[in-house]
Amino acid sequence: MSTLLDFSAGVATGAGGNTLSGGQIVDAVTNGTPMLTKTNPGAACALPFANRGNIGYRVLLNQNCSLSFTGGNRGELQTMRVILQQPQGGNCEIAWPDNVIWADSAPFVDSRNGTVCCVEIMWDGLSRYYGSLIFG
Known part of the structure; x- marks a missing residue:
């Protein structure tokens, strides 16, 4: 034992x-779930899964941004919630990574001033990321 x-x-x-x-x-x-803020991430923003458990990110955009998701513990189902917020001027587009399997399709992120989009990314504990739109 x-x-x-x-x-x-x-x-x-x-x-x-x-x-x-x-x-x-x-x-x-x-x-609760730890929440980290990424302010003005630039053209690329890597969002790693937590070493253990779940994690959340608030991404305060400042330009078009290509997101990437990394990590995830083998044998552990983990989730990541991502809140994307447009700046005062808006107009920031998001490029989603190809390694995420979406429930329907990759979400559209409204680029109007101050709008918010929230997604959940799940690591399956083996080798895949799954995504779904929560809000936006």
Whole structure:
């Protein structure tokens, strides 16, 4: 029988070998999905999946932008939520990567001033990314 958590050293070591203190465990259990902001990402914006669990990004556009998604832990179903926001002047177009399989088709991103588009990207734990439009 394998041990899932070992608290003998005052920290928890999970089956994957990751170690967390008691405070980190409480934070991990009680917090929501981490959200990172990418301000003015330029012409290309790489959005990596989290080392563990899910992640969110707010991308504040400043020009046309080609997005890419990377990472994802083998054997772990992970999701990434991406909020794209047009600048005051709008007119920023998004190029979606070819390695995402979309539920219908790659979403249209409205380029009017201040509009928001939200998508979810899922890593299947093996080798593929799947995407769907949430809002926009």
